Amino acid sequence: MHAWEAIQKTVEHIEDNITEELKVEYLADIAHLSSFYYQRLFSRLVKKPVAEYIKLRRLARSTEALLNEETRILDVAVEYGFNDHSIYTKNFKSSYGVTPDEYRKNPVRLNHFNKPELLLNYTTIDKDVPLITESIVIEITRKTLDKTRLFNGFSCEINIKNQIPLGESTGIDNAGQLQEKYRKEESKIPNLLPDCISIGASYPSERDGYFNYFVGGEVENKAKDFASFEMTSGEYITCSVEAETFEELVSVSLGKGMNYLMGIWMPKHKIEIEPYSIEMYTGTDQNPPNVEIWVKVK
Numbered sequence: 001m002h003a004w005e006a007i008q009k010t011v012e013h014i015e016d017n018i019t020e021e022l023k024v025e026y027l028a029d030i031a032h033l034s035s036f037y038y039q040r041l042f043s044r045l046v047k048k049p050v051a052e053y054i055k056l057r058r059l060a061r062s063t064e065a066l067l068n069e070e071t072r073i074l075d076v077a078v079e080y081g082f083n084d085h086s087i088y089t090k091n092f093k094s095s096y097g098v099t100p101d102e103y104r105k106n107p108v109r110l111n112h113f114n115k116p117e118l119l120l121n122y123t124t125i126d127k128d129v130p131l132i133t134e135s136i137v138i139e140i141t142r143k144t145l146d147k148t149r150l151f152n153g154f155s156c157e158i159n160i161k162n163q164i165p166l167g168e169s170t171g172i173d174n175a176g177q178l179q180e181k182y183r184k185e186e187s188k189i190p191n192l193l194p195d196c197i198s199i200g201a202s203y204p205s206e207r208d209g210y211f212n213y214f215v216g217g218e219v220e221n222k223a224k225d226f227a228s229f230e231m232t233s234g235e236y237i238t239c240s241v242e243a244e245t246f247e248e249l250v251s252v253s254l255g256k257g258m259n260y261l262m263g264i265w266m267p268k269h270k271i272e273i274e275p276y277s278i279e280m281y282t283g284t285d286q287n288p289p290n291v292e293i294w295v296k297v298k
Helices: 003-016 024-031 035-046 050-066 073-079 085-096 100-105 174-188 246-269
Strands: 137-145 149-159 198-204 210-219 227-231 234-242 277-281 290-296
Touching (some): 003 050, 035 050, 073 100, 174 246, 234 246
Antiparallel strands (some): 137 234, 149 227, 198 210
16 A cells, blocks of 8 residues: 555545544554654645644534534534634634634635545546546546637636635635626626536736636627636647536535646646636536636647
8 A cells, every 4th residue: 555545544534534533543543654654644645734634624524514503503613523612713713714603694605625635646647548536537638729719707816825725725715706606697798608618717916926716608709897808729738627516526626626737747747838727617517517627838
C-alpha cells in the first residue's frame, strides 16, 4: 500500500464516523503508522493537521443539519463534536464569516474544506482517457473553437483567499451565489440561444488579491444592463467532470477537477495557457451531471 493510500483510508474512516470520537492513535493504527509519522504524513498530504481537518469536516457536515430548524443549534454542536454552543459558534464564525444562527436564517452557499481524493495527486492521465475515482469521473482532451462565442449575464469581484484553492478554502461561496442568481434570473436575459449553454468564467481583476467571476448564457449580441464575456476562438484544453448529483458537481467535484487540471496535469505537460478558465454547463438535468472546464492554450 502506498503512503497516500494509507492516509486516504483514514480520511474515509473520518468521513464515515464524523460524529463519533476520533482519536489520532486509532487513525494511526488504521494506517499502520506510529502516531508521530501518521500526523506528519497526514499534514503533508491533506494540507491540514489531523485535528484541524476533522474540525473543518465536522463544520462542513453540520451545515446540512442546521437546515433542519426543528433541531436546536446546541444539539447540532454536540452531535458534531463541539462541547457547547459558544465553541461551535466561534469556530463556525471563524471559518465561514457568519454564525450558525445567521446561516440558519439565511442559508447562503458556503465554501467547505472538502474530503480529498489523494489519488488525483499521484495519477497523470493521457488525453481522452477517463480517470474514475470513488466519486467523480475526469477526462481531459484538446478542442478547437472555430469562432468566438458570446455570453450575457452577471459578474462580480471575488477575494482570492475566500475561494482558491477550490475545496480548501472556507467562507461564503461568492461564485456559487452568483450561479444561483443566474439560475433564478436567467429568463430576464434577452435572446438566449436555445441550447441552454451557460458558463462560469474566472479571469484577472485589476485589484491585487481579487479575480472577476462571470456567469451567463450564450447569446448572439450584447444586451444593455448585463455583463458580457467573450470566449475567443483558438485551441483549448478541456477537462470534463462527472458527479452523481448536480449539487455534488458544483460544490465538490468541480473544485477537484479544476485543481487536478491546473495543479497536476498542466504543470506535468508544460502547456502555457491564457490567464482565465471557463466552466461550461449544458443544463442541470443531465444524467450524470457534467461540467467542462476550458483553458485556452497560448
